[in-house]
Amino acid sequence: MKAPLAAAVPLLGRYALGAALVLLLEATPSLGAWSVQPVGEGVAARIRTDSTGAPHIAVSNSGFRYSTLVGDAWEERSVLPFADDIALDHNDNVFFLDTPSPDFFPTLQVLLGNGLALTTEIVGHRIGELEFLGFDSENRPHIAYNNTSTQQLIHNRWTGESWEARVVATDARFRFGNPGFDSFLDSSDQAHFAWRNDAGVLRYSDPTSSGWVTSTPFPTLDARIVDLAVDEEGVAHMAYDVFTGFTLTGGLHYANNASGGAWQGDRIPKAKSSGATRASLVLDDHGRPNLFDYESPFTGPVDLVHYLLDDGQWESTILHTHAEPQFSGPDQIEAAFDGANLHVLFSTGDSDVYYAVQEPDPLLGDYNNDGAVNAADYTVWRDGASINSGQAGYNVWASNYGATAAGAASQTVPEPTAVATLLLACIGAMNYARR
Template structure:
C-alpha cells in the first residue's frame, strides 16, 4: 500500500471525494426506515404521592430515561394515596390494526415485600379517554397462591369514591388500579417460593410485554359451528417473565388465558374485546406509562425500595414494509436470506412479496426494489449484491487505473 501513501495531492483529493461519495451511496443503500421507533422518555420521572398532606411517602432517586429507584418510607391509608411512578409522552396512535407497544425492563426489590394483597403493576394510559391497559400485574406470595394477570384500567383520574371522571392533569389517583382480568396464570420462573417477586432481594426479574391492536374473525354462534361470523376488535397482550436465579425459566402469558377472550377461528389467537368492556370507548392514543406497588404497605417492614432498570419502550406503527421478509422493520440482507432459503415454497410464505402464494423470482424483485429504500433497478437473475459492492468495484477500478497511471509517469521521468 506504499503507492497509496505516495499519491500526489490531486489524486488524494480525488480519492477522498470518491470515498465520500461511497459513504453517501452506502447511506442510500442502508436499511429502510423501520416501522418501529423508540419512545423518547424524560430523564426525570413523575410521581403521584399525595399522602401526609401532600408530602408523600415515596422518594425517587437514580433517575434516567431508562431507570429509577423508588423508596417507600411507610404505609398509606387509601388506594388513591398509593404512590405511582409515571411518564407522560407524546401520544402514539393505537387506532389501527397492527399498531403496538413493546416494553422491557428489569426490576429488583431491595426489601422483602408483604404477602397478601401486594402486587407489582406496569401499564399504559390514554389521557384522552381516561383509561388504561395493565399488561403486568404480579401477586407477591408463595407459588401456590401467586398469580400474574392482565387487566383493563377504567380510569386514570377518579373521584374519592373511585367513580371515573374525565382525566384531570396531575391526578393519577386511579392509574393502574385496574378492573376486569383478561389473562392469568399462577407460577413464577423457578417454581419455588424464592422465585417470586420481592422474596429474594438478590434476584433481578426481567419482563417484556407487548400490547397490540388486533381484529379477530370469531364464531359467535351457539353452539359454535366453527364458522367465523363476526369481526371482534380489541387488544392482544403478551408478557414474558424470567429472572437470574439458577434454573429459572422464561414464562409466557397472553390473552388466550382469559375466560372472556374471543378467539380467531383459524389462528386460535385471542383478543380482549375492547368494544364490549371499555367504559369510555376505544383506547386510541396511548400517551402515559407507569408503575404501581398495589398495597397500602407493600414492604413487610413498612419501609423499602425497588429499582427499575434497562427500561425501554418501542412503538410499531403497523405499517408493513415491502420486502421485509423477517419482519424487523427494515429491508436488508437478512430478508434476502429468508427468500433464498424458502425459494419454491408454497407453504412457508414469509417471503411472498407479491402475494401469489409461491416464493419465486418476483419476490426477489420485490426485495431488490425495496432494498434500503433504493429505487427499483428491474429484474435480475444474478445473486443479490452486497451493499456498496458496486461502489467498491468502481473504487477498485479507479485505484488500479491511478496506480498504472503513476507507474507510466514514473517510467517517463526515469
C-alpha cells in the first residue's frame, strides 16, 4: 500500500490531504429532533421495541394495558388486571409477568395471535414487586423479584425444562412491597442488580460464574437506585438519587465502573431536580448514557429533560413541558433504544401519558440510500446520479464519510484500504473540479 499512497500524496497536495483526513476523523454522531404525541390517560409502565424498531407500551389504567403503534395510532391489544412487566423475545413474541391474587405467585404468559395463553406458574415465591423480565441469547426468560416470605432478592431463569431460582441477596428491605431494586441482563446473559438497603446505602451485585459479589459503590451517600444498564464491554452504568437536603448537591447522579471495577460518579451539573427517583437510563449504540428526568418535581411548569453524556460533557434537551400539573407532580418515565432511535414513554401527575421518539437526522452524503456513507456514494456523486452534484455535494460526502444510518460516524482511524479509497476519491474530485 505504501507505493500507491506515496504516489497519491503529491497529486493531492498537503492542504487537500489534511482537509480530507480532518473531515474523516472529526465526524460526530448526528442527533435528531424529538417528536411527542399523547397516548391517553394512566401511568407509564413500560416501553419495549421489537426487531423492526416498533414501540410496544404498557400503561397502568384500570389494569395493565398493552398497546402497539399501528401507523399513527395506538392499538390496544390486551388488558391484564395484575400484570407487572412486558418483554419481547428475539422472535418478537410478547410476554407478560402476571401476579394474580390471592396467592400472588408470578405467572409468565405469552400473547399469541388468538389471545393470551398461560405458559408457566412459578409456585412458592410470594411476590412483593416484580422489577425485571428479559430474554437471554438462547431466548430463555429471566425474571427478578423480591420474595416477601423469605426476605430475599431472587433471580429466576428458565433452563429449558424448569425454573432455576437463585438468591442474589437477603435483606429485611425485601420484606416490603417496594424494595426499590433494579436489574439488567447483559449481552453475556449475566444479571446485574442494584438496590438501597435499610440503612439507606446503595448496594450493587456484580455477577460471577457461581453467583454474585455484592459491594457498596458509595458508602458515604444516602443514595437510592434509579436505573441500571450494562454496555457491550460489561461496564455497568447507574443513575441514582442522592439526598443531601440541598438542591445544588442532591438529586440526579450518574456513575459507571469502567475504572477497573471502581465506581466513579457525580451529580449531573445540568440537572435541577432534587428528587430524581423517576429518571430512566438507556445506552445508545455508542455506549453513551441517555438519562430522562423531570426537572422540577412538585412545581409547575414541569419539564421532561433528556441528558446525554457526549465526549465527557452533559448536554440537555427539553422534550416536553407540562404547564399546569396537579399537586401530585410528575409521575413515571420509561425509555428504550432500538439500535437507531430513542423511545420514551412518560406520564404526568395528572395522568396524561405521552410517547416521544428521537429519530436520526437524514444521513448526509448517503447518495445511494443504503444507510452508510462510503465509497459507493462517491461513485454515485461522480457519475452525476445525485442531486448533490458539484463541489458542494462532494464536500457533504467527504465530511460525513464513515457515518451510518443510526446517526453514528466512525470515531476510529480507518484501515489503510479505507484511507486509500478516500485519497483516490479526493484525486477524482480535484480532476472533476478542473473540467
